[in-house]
Amino acid sequence: MLGDGILKGMAETARNFFGSYVSKERLTTVEYPEQRIPTVENARVFPFLVYDGADWLGGMRCVACQICEKECPPKCIYIEKSADKKPDFVGKPQFYPARFDIDISVCMSCQICVEVCPFEAIKMDTQFELATDDRFAGLLEDREKLAKSNEYYHSIHPTEATEVDARLAEEKAKVEAKAKAAAEAAAAKAAAASAAVAQSPAPPAAPPAKTEGGS
Amino acid sequence: MSANSFFVNLDQIFVLLRNWLVGFLPSALRPAAGVLLGVIAIVCVFPGLFALTTVFERKGLGRMQNRLGPNRVGPYGLFQPVADGIKSLTKEDIVPLSANAAVHFLAPLALVVTVFMGFAVLPMGRNMVLVDMDAGLLFFFAMGAATELSVFMAGWSSRNKYSLLGAMRAVAQMISYEVVLLLSSVAVVMITGSLSLPKIVAAQDQYSGIFPHWYIFTPWGLAGFVMYAIAATAETNRSPFDLPEGESELVAGYHTEYSGFKFALFFLGEYLAMFSISGLGTTLFLGGWSAPLSFLQFIPSWIWFFGKVMTSIFVFIWVRGTLPRLRQDQLMNFAWKFVLPYTLLNLMVTALWRFMGEGWQRWVVCTIILAGAYIVMGRLGMRGEHFGRRSYRHAE
Numbered sequence: 001m002l003g004d005g006i007l008k009g010m011a012e013t014a015r016n017f018f019g020s021y022v023s024k025e026r027l028t029t030v031e032y033p034e035q036r037i038p039t040v041e042n043a044r045v046f047p048f049l050v051y052d053g054a055d056w057l058g059g060m061r062c063v064a065c066q067i068c069e070k071e072c073p074p075k076c077i078y079i080e081k082s083a084d085k086k087p088d089f090v091g092k093p094q095f096y097p098a099r100f101d102i103d104i105s106v107c108m109s110c111q112i113c114v115e116v117c118p119f120e121a122i123k124m125d126t127q128f129e130l131a132t133d134d135r136f137a138g139l140l141e142d143r144e145k146l147a148k149s150n151e152y153y154h155s156i157h158p159t160e161a162t163e164v165d166a167r168l169a170e171e172k173a174k175v176e177a178k179a180k181a182a183a184e185a186a187a188a189k190a191a192a193a194s195a196a197v198a199q200s201p202a203p204p205a206a207p208p209a210k211t212e213g214g215s
Numbered sequence: 216m217s218a219n220s221f222f223v224n225l226d227q228i229f230v231l232l233r234n235w236l237v238g239f240l241p242s243a244l245r246p247a248a249g250v251l252l253g254v255i256a257i258v259c260v261f262p263g264l265f266a267l268t269t270v271f272e273r274k275g276l277g278r279m280q281n282r283l284g285p286n287r288v289g290p291y292g293l294f295q296p297v298a299d300g301i302k303s304l305t306k307e308d309i310v311p312l313s314a315n316a317a318v319h320f321l322a323p324l325a326l327v328v329t330v331f332m333g334f335a336v337l338p339m340g341r342n343m344v345l346v347d348m349d350a351g352l353l354f355f356f357a358m359g360a361a362t363e364l365s366v367f368m369a370g371w372s373s374r375n376k377y378s379l380l381g382a383m384r385a386v387a388q389m390i391s392y393e394v395v396l397l398l399s400s401v402a403v404v405m406i407t408g409s410l411s412l413p414k415i416v417a418a419q420d421q422y423s424g425i426f427p428h429w430y431i432f433t434p435w436g437l438a439g440f441v442m443y444a445i446a447a448t449a450e451t452n453r454s455p456f457d458l459p460e461g462e463s464e465l466v467a468g469y470h471t472e473y474s475g476f477k478f479a480l481f482f483l484g485e486y487l488a489m490f491s492i493s494g495l496g497t498t499l500f501l502g503g504w505s506a507p508l509s510f511l512q513f514i515p516s517w518i519w520f521f522g523k524v525m526t527s528i529f530v531f532i533w534v535r536g537t538l539p540r541l542r543q544d545q546l547m548n549f550a551w552k553f554v555l556p557y558t559l560l561n562l563m564v565t566a567l568w569r570f571m572g573e574g575w576q577r578w579v580v581c582t583i584i585l586a587g588a589y590i591v592m593g594r595l596g597m598r599g600e601h602f603g604r605r606s607y608r609h610a611e
Contacts, residue, residue, distance in 0.1 A: 002553075002593025009537045013279040017536075026281045 044124035061121035068113035076106035266296035279536035318372035325365035340517030381468025385459035416503030
């Protein structure tokens with residue numbers, strides 16, 4: 001009959017109206033500033049720089065290779081290489097960023113910088129409450145603001161961070177093994193040389209073994 | 216003071232207050248001052264109700280969609296209208312360069328003023344009518360028709376295609392449904408024999424046993440009320456008849472080019488029109504300020520009036536939360552092919568009711584005619600319509 005659909009519809013909305021006061025499952029609203037749902041692990045907002053240990057500048061993984069700066073599609077990363085070098089996680093002297101700025105008003109959260117970084121130094125953050133009243137300086141994050149500890153990285157992306165740690169440990173072990181092998185080889189060479197010295201009275205001086213490097 | 220006289224005084228408290236205040240003036244000024252006080256009361260009370268209704272509408276609609284609705288400003292979000300008011304007052308008032316500035320400026324004023332005029336003849340309680348006009352109903356409809364003019368002024372003067380389309384739709388819709396609105400009210404006039412709204416209420420303020428003689432409890436009154444409610448929804452541009460401002464196709468319809476306080480005035484005008492048309496519906500069919508049961512008469516009459524008006528407003532909100540917007544052709548077909556013929560039939564039935572005299576026969580005859588016509592016309596109207604899954608020729 002004409003109008004029964006309207007009555008059915010109105011019964012449905014009335015059920016919603018009264019039901020929303022009675023049953024909690026009906027109301028799916030999360031009242032955001034007071035209530036929060038945890039972010040999912042794959043959430044990503046803007047990049048940050050990972051550092052190891054307690055000192056943010058000393059432990060910074062970034063070696064200022066500038067690959068991310070070149071790859072960044074909207075060109076929101078600005079890097080200046082340092083003049084001096086500091087040892088990286090395996091002890092090899094590397095450059096570090098004297099300046100590392102990301103303009104998050106330009107950044108489009110594409111994660112390309114993360115994918116191209118060979119040093120696992122730049123990762124995606126989940127921090128999204130970035131509102132500021134200064135739209136220029138307030139949205140240009142410098143290296144100090146970008147630097148976040150590896151523990152923080154573990155807290156926001158545990159699976160990914162564990163994989164990264166395993167990869168870095170493997171690399172470090174490889175480097176150490178190589179160094180050890182090189183050192184052993186050099187020691188053997190030196191032993192052989194000293195044996196030769198013992199055998200022949202006047203050999204030419206043995207070349208100094210290069211063991212202090214990593215390669 | 217006995218309990219009875221206490222309730223009588225409570226019922227008449229606003230009348231007594233006005234008389235007391237006016238008593239301080241010289242007698243020559245008293246009638247004018249009395250009217251002025253009434254005007255001030257109307258101008259304060261209805262915008263206050265408007266403010267409350269906006270927040271309750273948003274909360275109610277939210278609940279119908281299983282949302283919370285506004286709950287940030289003040290306790291339970293009750294101060295939301297204050298925030299909205301401050302916002303609309305501080306916003307920039309933009310007038311398009313090519314707009315007709317004078318008409319553009321006058322349109323919201325014309326709307327609010329004419330809508331306020333309608334309240335002058337509504338009896339809001341026993342002895343509480345600003346102007347007891349013999350042709351009050353006629354005056355009310357004259358003022359209601361003037362709102363169409365302001366809508367068209369707004370749409371035309373904006374020089375914007377969306378505004379103009381919205382205004383054209385509004386005028387087409389309002390004129391079509393104005394006819395229905397008038398004809399469904401004529402039935403009440405035929406029975407009462409008066410165009411005076413206080414007299415119409417007085418005719419309904421009688422009881423058989425405990426039950427009142429409201430016109431909605433008669434077959435012709437129920438049919439008339441349903442038709443009146445449909446026409447009133449269309450007349451106030453409420454969903455599902457909100458085509459003039461259909462935001463999905465026309466930005467905001469005739470008030471697209473209005474901002475700041477002028478927009479707020481349009482908003483106010485629309486809600487005031489809703490109050491006044493609910494007030495008229497209450498007066499014509501729901502017994503105005505009379506109590507729904509005879510033993511409830513001790514409760515002041517103005518509480519009944521405003522309670523009935525707010526209940527109608529809730530039904531408006533409920534319908535808005537339920538129904539999707541009609542298409543223009545559906546709207547027009549519904550008005551001219553169903554509502555108008557049915558209202559005309561209702562007029563005939565009302566005449567029959569009037570001339571069959573007292574007795575149970577007229578109840579049976581009138582009910583059969585109206586219900587039969589409703590079913591037959593509904594069947595005929597829906598013939599050829601097929602309801603079910605929609606098929607898309609090119610998309611699937």
